[in-house]
Amino acid sequence: MATAENVLEGLADIVxxxxxxxxxxxxxxxxxxxxxxxxxxxxxxxxxxxxxxFDVKIPDDDVKGLKTVGDAVDYILKHQS
Amino acid sequence: xxxxxxxxxxxxxxxxxxxxxxxxxxxxxxxAGRSGVRALSEDWAAGLSVRIAAPAAQDPxxxxxxxxxxxxxxxxQFAVLATREAWADAGLEGRAGEAGAPVDPARTGAVVASGxxxxxxxxxxxxxxRDKGARRVSPHTVPMMMPNGPSANVGLEINAQAGxxxxxxxxxxxxxxxxxxxxxxxxxRADVVVAGGTEAAIHALPIAAFSNMMAMSKNNDEPQKASxxxxxxxxxxxxxxxxxxxxxxxxxxAERRGARVYCEALGQGLSADSHHIAQPEPSxxxxxxxxxxxxxxxxxxxxELAHLNAHATSTPQGxxxxxxALRKVLGEDLDGVAISATKSMxxxxxxxxxxxxxVATVLAxxxxxxxxxxxxxxxxxxxxxxxxxxxxxxxxxxxxxxxxNSFGFGGHxxxxxxxSV
Numbered sequence: 001m002a003t004a005e006n007v008l009e010g011l012a013d014i015v016x017x018x019x020x021x022x023x024x025x026x027x028x029x030x031x032x033x034x035x036x037x038x039x040x041x042x043x044x045x046x047x048x049x050x051x052x053x054f055d056v057k058i059p060d061d062d063v064k065g066l067k068t069v070g071d072a073v074d075y076i077l078k079h080q081s
Numbered sequence: 082x083x084x085x086x087x088x089x090x091x092x093x094x095x096x097x098x099x100x101x102x103x104x105x106x107x108x109x110x111x112x113a114g115r116s117g118v119r120a121l122s123e124d125w126a127a128g129l130s131v132r133i134a135a136p137a138a139q140d141p142x143x144x145x146x147x148x149x150x151x152x153x154x155x156x157x158q159f160a161v162l163a164t165r166e167a168w169a170d171a172g173l174e175g176r177a178g179e180a181g182a183p184v185d186p187a188r189t190g191a192v193v194a195s196g197x198x199x200x201x202x203x204x205x206x207x208x209x210x211r212d213k214g215a216r217r218v219s220p221h222t223v224p225m226m227m228p229n230g231p232s233a234n235v236g237l238e239i240n241a242q243a244g245x246x247x248x249x250x251x252x253x254x255x256x257x258x259x260x261x262x263x264x265x266x267x268x269x270r271a272d273v274v275v276a277g278g279t280e281a282a283i284h285a286l287p288i289a290a291f292s293n294m295m296a297m298s299k300n301n302d303e304p305q306k307a308s309x310x311x312x313x314x315x316x317x318x319x320x321x322x323x324x325x326x327x328x329x330x331x332x333x334x335a336e337r338r339g340a341r342v343y344c345e346a347l348g349q350g351l352s353a354d355s356h357h358i359a360q361p362e363p364s365x366x367x368x369x370x371x372x373x374x375x376x377x378x379x380x381x382x383x384x385e386l387a388h389l390n391a392h393a394t395s396t397p398q399g400x401x402x403x404x405x406a407l408r409k410v411l412g413e414d415l416d417g418v419a420i421s422a423t424k425s426m427x428x429x430x431x432x433x434x435x436x437x438x439x440v441a442t443v444l445a446x447x448x449x450x451x452x453x454x455x456x457x458x459x460x461x462x463x464x465x466x467x468x469x470x471x472x473x474x475x476x477x478x479x480x481x482x483x484x485x486n487s488f489g490f491g492g493h494x495x496x497x498x499x500x501s502v
Contacts, residue, residue, distance in 0.1 A: 020148035042152070044220035051216075 002054060002080065007073045014049045015069075018042050028070035036069075046072075056080055089266045091343040091499070092335050093171025093328030095163040095277075096440045099321050099427050102139025103166050107325075107437070108444045111452040112473045116305040116426050118319050125285050131292040133304040134283045135321035135428030152221045153234060154199030155281035159324035159433070160231035164193070164238055164275050171328040172340055176240035177273070183338060190243040190274035191236040192262040193326060194254035196432025196489065198228030201284045231279045232258075235326075243271040251489030252394070254278055255325070255435025256497055260349030262329050263497070267348070272334040277326030278436030288320060294359060296396060308429075309456035310393035310400050310422035311464045318394040321428025325437030344446045347482065347498040350375025354492030361399045361488065365406025368486070371494035372410040375484070381498045383414035387481035388451050390442045392488045393422035394429050403486060404466050419476060420468045421445070425455035435487040439497060442485040446501045449476040 002010070012026035019037045032038040038046055043066075047058050050072065056079045058066075066072045096103065099117025100110030110117065117135040126132045141158035142150045150158060168174075174181030177189040202225040209217050224230055229247035236245035244265065248257040255278020262276030291297050298317040300307035308319040329346055351374055354367035362368075375381060389407070393400050400422075407415050423441050430437055445451055450473050457470040482500040489495075 018148060018151070020146050037148075041220040041224075045151075048216060 004073055004077060007054060007076050008069065010053050011050065011069055011072055014046055014053065018045050018049070026069055028068065028073060030069050031067055032069070050076060054080055085268060087267050087269060088332035089263050089329055089346040090332045090335050090502070091327050091346055091443050092330045092340040093167040094343065094440050094443055095166030095170060096323065096325040096437050097137055097139055097141065097159050097162050098323040098325065098437050099135035099138055104440055104444070106138070107440070108448070111423055111426060111441055112448070112450055114426065114453040114455055114472065116455055117321065118304045118307055118428055120301065120304045129285060129288055129292065131288050131297045131299055132301045133298070133307050133319055134288070135319055136283055137323045152225070154202045154225040154230055156195050156199060156279045157225070157231045157234045159281060159322070160193050160235055160279040160326065161238055163277065163279070163324040163326045164235045167275060167326045167328050168239060176238070178240055184273045186240045186242040188243050188272040189239060189241045190245065190262065190265050190271040191232050191239060191241040192246045192248070192258040192265070192274060192276045193232040193235045194248050194258035194278045194432050195228050195231050195280055196249065196251045196254045197280065197282050197287065199226035199230055200282050200287060202226045204284060204286055235275055239275055241275070250493035250495070251491055252429065252431050252434055253487040253489035253493040253495045254432035256439065256485065256487030256495040257435065257493065259327065259435060259439050259497055260351065260495055263346045263348055266329050266331050272331050274329045275326055276329055277324060277439060278430070278433045279324030280431040280433035281322045282431060283320055283322050291320065298395065306456050308395045308425045310391070310395045310425050310454055311461055311468050312457050313459045313461050315395045315397060315400065317396055318424065319428040321430045322433065323430055323437060324433050325440040327439055327443060342502050343443050344502055345500040347381050347500055348375060348379030350378065350496040352494045354494065356492055359490045361402040362492070363398060363402055365402040365409060367492060367494050368403055368406030368488065369409045371496045372406065375496045375498055376410070379498055381482055383411050385480060385482045385500070386411070386414060386418050386484065387476050388442070388445050388483035389418050389420045390438045390445065390483065390485040391420050391422045392486040394424055399488070401461065401463050404464050408465055415466055418467060419451040419474050420466055421452045422454040422468070423452055426452070435485070435495065438485050438487065442483050442499055445476065446481065446483050446499055449478065450474070451476055
């Protein structure tokens with residue numbers, strides 16, 4: 001099982017790959033759209049990459065609730081199989 | 082001010098082509114008679130009957146960051162890079178409306194065409210669907226494959242709000258885009274429009290498809306000799322990739338902001354063959370009608386024509402039909418026209434052709450030099466015109482005009498005219 005730290009690190013790598021944001025800027029309080037240049041289309045890419053990396057399923061309806069990196073970390077920790 | 086017939090000028094140029102990553106290196110290649118064609122030694126080409134092409138000299142993914150390239154099809158990447166060059170060349174910095182670009186966004190347009198759109202994106206995403214499943218198909222697939230993707234992204238790049246358009250007419254698309262943009266400025270709809278064409282289709286499937294139409298050269302052994310417009314040994318076109326765009330501007334607007342002017346854009350002539358979906362009409366009737374249409378709808382006089390950038394793709398039928406048409410309309414005035422078939426060097430960029438050949442035509446007037454036509458060892462005896470062969474040829478001083486022809490599968494004929502300043 002991944003820890004919160006592992007998940008944050010993993011998300012930082014994913015956001016870096018997709019949006020080009022430096023990994024150190026990907027912090028729990030950051031908003032994907034407002035702070036990290038991840039638009040709604042790129043968010044789908046982030047979600048699919050996170051699903052693979054952390055072995056979770058994130059249904060489209062739940063993606064809307066993931067406003068910040070912290071939201072995503074919490075969601076992934078809660079739903080990891 | 083007469084708002085329905087304003088004078089239109091070219092104030093910026095940009096290109097990324099098989100001859101170079103910008104318009105200057107492209108022009109150097111054209112003037113020197115360099116070929117951009119090479120053998121396709123990649124594994125994916127091994128089973129094809131055509132294993133030659135003219136790839137872009139500069140891979141766009143080396144200039145654009147990865148987060149950008151994953152969202153932009155290669156054809157759009159070319160268009161964006163050519164636009165950045167042209168926009169800066171026109172003395173504009175940043176998006177329209179910003180301090181460095183004193184242009185009203187509401188009077189700024191973009192018309193950048195592609196003949197095929199994001200075909201390699203579509204094919205790659207199909208591979209993903211088949212191999213990895215539906216969930217992995219990129220959410221950027223639709224904006225990447227839509228044929229208006231290049232124009233839309235160029236519009237975003239420069240903040241174009243007067244209109245963003247993408248005429249599609251196969252290999253005439255780029256020229257049709259430039260013609261459409263000239264009309265936007267001439268009619269008063271816009272003051273500044275970025276216009277041109279782009280294509281990125283060097284992939285096994287398009288090559289197999291064009292090859293099975295018997296449209297492509299199969300001279301795999303001598304790639305640089307394969308594209309040979311007007312030569313008796315011509316056997317089809319060579320596929321190229323890249324983009325060319327120009328900044329078109331009303332003369333008044335250009336003067337007001339002190340912009341450098343390359344030449345005047347006189348207008349376009351249009352027609353359709355209505356003959357066959359892929360074969361050119363052999364007498365050149367449709368092409369002649371387009372040239373006639375140009376003469377009726379612009380101030381161009383046949384006697385001032387000094388240069389022609391021909392469509393001349395190196396196919397047996399098409400090259401002849403074009404010359405016959407020109408002779409029919411221009412008569413003896415064709416004798417004073419130095420004809421260049423630059424596809425002998427760049428290959429055929431399909432929807433990008435009209436873009437890079439507009440750039441070539443503008444630069445030919447600017448430098449007063451007609452590029453050579455490569456590989457013209459033995460001119461087809463039916464070619465009754467003055468083809469520039471061997472070396473580039475100087476064009477006369479004084480006021481001269483040039484036309485750029487582009488024709489496309491479907492019978493689309495587009496002729497554009499420019500005049501020196």
